[in-house]
Amino acid sequence: MADLSVTAGAMTGPRGQKPKRALSPTNIMLYGTLIVIAVYYLIPLYVMVVTSLKGMPEIRMGNIFSPPMEITFQPWVKAWSEACTGINCDGLSRGFMNSVYITVPSVIISIAIASVNGYALANWKFKGSEAFFTILILGAFIPFQVMIYPIAILLGSVGLFGSLTGLVLVHTIFGMPILTLLFRNYFSSMPEELFKAARVDGAGFWSIYFRIMLPMSMPIFVVAVILQVTGIWNDFLFGVIYSSNELYPMTVQLNNIVNSVQGVKEYNVNMAATLLTGLVPLIIYFISGKLFVRGIAAGAVKG
Amino acid sequence: MVNSIEVKDLTLTFGSVSVLKNMNLHVQEGEFIVLLGPSGCGKSTLLNCLAGLLDISDGQIFIKGKNVTWSEPSERGIGMVFQSYALYPQMTVRGNLSFGLKNAKVPQPEIDKRIARAAEILQIQPLLDRKPAALSGGQRQRVAIGRALVRDVDVFLFDEPLSNLDAKLRSELRVEIKRLHNQLGNTMVYVTHDQIEALTLADRIAVMKGGVIQQLAEPLEIYNRPSNLFVAGFIGSPSMNFLKGRTLDNGRAFQFGSTRIDLAGYEGGAVLERDDAILGVRPEHITVSTTPLAGPSLAAEVEIDENLGADSLLWLKAEGTTMSVRVPVEGRLPPGTKVHLGLDIPKASIFDAKSEQRI
Structure with missing residues (x-):
């Protein structure tokens, strides 16, 4: 009897893949929310792009x-090379180069030092290394504002105040806690036996770092680059305080263009200038974001 | 014979926890020693100390007569194979094998010669230009063994090398490691928690617990004459049957519940009369009969019958104690059957319940 009913159920009941409904309540909720959020974020960008072309x-x-009736690139040209800040009328181009001179060395130096820090703290634990790490991490939680004046005095006393070198130094130091944490955690998650095997193979501190660890940690380097480039490029506070008129980074110059009080407010130029300033982190993110995904995928197959 | 490895009074403490306690170990040249024990017994720690990957707190380590207590891992004349293979993922197999040799500044022709020899012994010639990601688990472990092999050292250290492999590969590589040992004649120290690996591979087994070597002896000695209750229970699957009782008549008999078991033929020390004693009998040293037996025996009732394919396990209850007996497949009995168990006393062990030591 029982056998019969089971057989009957098997003949008429569900069979094979469970059908999926495209418009299920879950999907409507999910995609609805996603679309609303996407629109919320995209509208300001849309307004900026449209305005800069009018x-x-x-x-x-x-x-x-409303979309532009007549598209003009004049505001972009003006923002880049003609807009005035004070007595200089060469637009953002000067600030762009300053930002490059600040960002490139800051990113390279801070990542180079922090990765070795993280490697040493993860794999070559010494007496007091945990305490050292804790103190370093504490640095990440101290508000920048507290340190502005002491740093200004320090920079002044070594003659670096108002120079690009000084600004690079400040960025390098301020990136250290969070980057060290990032690298230390990454290196800690790598199999310890790999490190042991390299030691049995006679590799030393630098040999293990360059030959074993570095080639395996491209993903975390990409993350660090994204973090540092966006952070340093977008920095305004340190740029306005520790550099001088000729050396202002792009963000400071953008502020000066947008907030200049003389003459008419040229909204289209302001929008174009803002988009130009934001372009670099955006490009870095798009390029390295792809690398980042590839790096993670490569790690996954290693198994 | 020369001692290949000599550990003298080795102590290792992490903070207030002592992981290895005053350990002494002598390994002869060409010997295959297996460190066996449950997780956390200190067996891998001991191996790491031998390799120089952990700084010891006290004691000395000699390898080939040389005091290596303070030496770097690469200077100790050891090769090591890890559980997770630990191959360098960005290098080819050839790169993995040559990495240590290049660090040691071995000339290139010599490197090529050694790689060729190791590849031949381990049959990995076709894999030399592949990356580890393109290898199977067994191949990876072969390469890892190769990395120890090319170092041309006297002592091989294995840290649970087969634990990550599936059962079939594990038994294949086990045989291969044994063959490698016969072929090369190196001293090998092998850490495992798998007693089959220990029993099959070892010349001598060191059973460890709590940072102390409980017994160091040949596999059969450990199996037949475990020195204490822990070793007796740890070696053998299913575990040895322990019957709690007391000894009578100046050690000539054992009182287990209401049953008196004659101890004639016991191959141990003077049993004497003890109020707290444990009689240990392995499942394979018990015979089952439905009719009363002449020798030392015990009445029991079958509870569960487990078919293992090659043979069968009977779980029985005797005097309130659960016992297991290994029987041939044709000797299977249905639950509830009343039987008599014949105990092979010459192969049994008697322990003092307080000191847990074998008598």
């Missing part, structure tokens, strides 16, 4: 959402 007469008509 002429001033069109902007004065007041409809910020």
Whole structure:
């Protein structure tokens, strides 16, 4: 009897892959929320792009959402090479180069030092290394504002105040806690036996770092680069305090263009200048984001 | 014979925890020693100390008569094979094998010669230009063994090398390691928690617990004459049957519940009369009969019958104690059957319940 009913159920009941409904309540909720959030984030960007492509007469008509009737790239040209800050009228281009001179060495030096720090703290534990690490991490939680004045005095006393070198030094030091934490945790998660095997094979501190650890840690280096490039490129506070008029980074110059009080407010130029300033971190993110995913995938197959 | 490895009064403490306690160990040249024990017994720690990967707190370590207590791992004349293979993922097999030799500044022709020899012995010639990611688990472990092999050292250290492999590969590589040992004649120290590996590979087994070597002896000695209750219970699957009781008649008999077991033929020390004693009999040293037996025996009732394929395990209850007996497949009995168990006293062990030592 029982056997029969089971057989009957098996003949008529569900069979094979369970059907999936595209418009299930879960999907509607999920995609609905995602779309709302995406729109919320994209509208300001849309307004900026559209406004930067309009002429001033069109902007004065007041409809910020309407697409440009006549596309003009003049505001972009002006923002890059003609906009005035104080007496200089060469636009953002000067600030762009300053930002490059600040960001490139800061990123390279801070990552180079922090990765060795992290490697040493993860694999070559010494007496007091944990205490040292704790103190370093504490640094990540101290508000920058507290340290601004002491650093200004320090830089002044070694003659680096208002120079690019000084600013690079400040960025390198301030990146240290979080980057060290990042690298230490990554190196700690690598199999310890690999490190042991290398030691049995007679490799020393630097040999293990360069030959074993470095080739295996591309993903974390990419993460560090993204973190540092965005952080340092977007920095305003240190740039405005520790550099001088000629050496202002792009962000400071952007502020000066947008906030200049003389003449008419050129919204289209301001928008174009802002987009230009944000372009570098965006590009870095798109390029290295891809590398980042590839790095993770490569790690996954190693098994 | 020369001592290949000599450990003198080795102590290792982490903070207030002592992991290895005043350990002494002599390994002869060409000997295959297995360190066996449950997790946390200190067996891998001891191996890491021998390799120089852990700084010891006290004592000395000699390898080939040389005091290596303070030497770097690479200077100790050891090769090591790890559980997770620990191959360098970005290097080819050839790169993995040559890494240590290049660090030691061995000339290139010599490197090529040694790699060729190791590849031939381990049959990994076709794999030399592949990356570890393109190898199977067994191949990876072969390469890892090769990395120890090319170092041309006297002592091989194995840290649970087969634990990550599936059962079939494990038994294949086990045989291969044994063959390698016969072929090369190196001293090998092998850490495992698998007693089959220990019993099959070892010249001598060191059973460890709590940072102390409980017994160091040949496999059969450990199996037949475990020195204490822990070793007796740890070696053998299923575990030895322990019957709690007392000895009578100046050690001539054992009182287990209401049963009196004659101890004639016991191959141990003077049993004497003890109020707290344990009689240990392995499942394979018990015979089952449905009719009363002449020798030392015990009435029991079958509870469960487990079929293992090659033979069968009967779980029985005797005097309130659960016992297991290994029987041939044709000797299987249904649950509830009343039987008599014949005990092979010459192969049994008697322990003092307080000191847990074999008598």
